[in-house]
Amino acid sequence: MAGEQTQSWAYAEDMCEEDSVTAHARDEAREYDIASISAATGSFLSLIGAATKARSVVEVGTGTGVSGLYLLRASSDLMLTTIDVESEAQHSAKAYFTKAGVRPGRARIINGKSADILPRLADNSYDIVFLDGDPLEMSGDVNEALRMLRPGGVLIIAHALMHGRVADPARREDEVVAIRDLGRELMESADLRTSLIPVGDGLLLASLR
Numbered sequence: 541m542a543g544e545q546t547q548s549w550a551y552a553e554d555m556c557e558e559d560s561v562t563a564h565a566r567d568e569a570r571e572y573d574i575a576s577i578s579a580a581t582g583s584f585l586s587l588i589g590a591a592t593k594a595r596s597v598v599e600v601g602t603g604t605g606v607s608g609l610y611l612l613r614a615s616s617d618l619m620l621t622t623i624d625v626e627s628e629a630q631h632s633a634k635a636y637f638t639k640a641g642v643r644p645g646r647a648r649i650i651n652g653k654s655a656d657i658l659p660r661l662a663d664n665s666y667d668i669v670f671l672d673g674d675p676l677e678m679s680g681d682v683n684e685a686l687r688m689l690r691p692g693g694v695l696i697i698a699h700a701l702m703h704g705r706v707a708d709p710a711r712r713e714d715e716v717v718a719i720r721d722l723g724r725e726l727m728e729s730a731d732l733r734t735s736l737i738p739v740g741d742g743l744l745l746a747s748l749r
């Protein structure tokens with residue numbers, strides 16, 4: 541089964557052709573040691589953004605802009621607020637957004653910690669909150685995200701499977717336990733509709749009932 545799964549994952553990734561701007565952003569992310577979302581994960585984000593007609597999206601974890609490019613591609617009406625502690629990587633992200641033809645004003649890039657910035661963002665106002673920051677900060681980020689989402693809005697947590705470590709009970713590293721416990725808590729919540737999607741490194745989606 542494990543071999544079949546690996547083959548299916550690889551097949552799903554190979555089906556997604558990446559444009560050159562995003563490929564360059566991905567290459568630069570590697571130089572910063574930033575783990576960008578996979579191409580299949582990005583395609584899924586674009587699709588969710590388009591299908592939900594998302595106009596207002598918040599991202600934690602700009603990196604060099606890979607996930608932001610996929611989100612911005614969902615629709616020309618989509619406005620992205622993206623937060624990261626690494627200003628140098630964000631500078632690259634800004635350049636890649638421009639190279640991709642994203643008009644100025646569609647991407648608001650904020651430098652800072654999610655725990656400091658998210659509380660300043662409005663209640664009940666966003667269509668999608670995409671969390672791809674520090675796993676140890678994720679629980680607090682989720683609380684803020686649920687406050688910020690409008691009814692029917694979607695919370696998306698990246699790297700929800702942590703390369704097989706979340707599913708392996710023997711793995712007890714702090715960040716793995718944090719994501720495993722948070723995932724369970726969200727999936728058991730009567731207030732949320734959830735889905736754990738094994739695309740790329742895993743996405744956990746949640747929406748308030």
Ligand SMILES: C[S@@+](CC[C@H](N)C(=O)[O-])C[C@H]1O[C@@H](n2cnc3c(N)ncnc32)[C@H](O)[C@@H]1O
Pocket residue numbers: 569574575576577600601602603604605606607608623624625626629652653654655672673674677
């Ligand atoms: C996995 S990478 C994001 C990759 C990006 N979403 C992509 O797909 O290309 C995680 C990012 O979160 C940032 N980060 C870590 N802790 C953070 C925090 N507390 N607040 C904001 N950003 C944080 C890191 O600097 C890093 O760029």
